[in-house]
Amino acid sequence: MNKGISLYEQMGGESKLRELVNIFYNKVKVHHSLSHLFPEDFKPDKQFLFLTEFLGGPAIYSEAFGQKKLKSKHLHFPVTKESADAWLDCMRESMDEVNLHGAIRKEIWSKLEITAYQMINQPE
Secondary structure, eight states: OOOSOOHHHHTTHHHHHHHHHHHHHHHHHTTTTTTGSSOOOOOOOHHHHHHHHTSSHHHHSHHHSSOOOOOHTTTTTTOOHHHHHHHHHHHHHHHHHHTOOOOHHHHHHHHHHHHHHHTOSOOO
């Protein structure tokens, strides 16, 4: 890994992250365990802003929405281990499709996996 260079930059910056988020949300909105969690008019822009900052890019999410209180912002969604696993499956497939591999993928995956499981707020 390149110390001093953000994961956001290492993965390819805005264009690569937008591609990843768009592919990911096309999967999420048709996934049987996830589609009901997102409104029909949901736009992936908010996820893009969050992931930009989450991966060390510009603080555009905080500027637009305030501090990242991720767990509390998801409390009104029933997040189970099954839905966290499904979310991660969609992200894994999306990472494959944008050819995100190697050490950068491992580091990003680790952060996403920890975060996904921290969002669980309901038993199965």
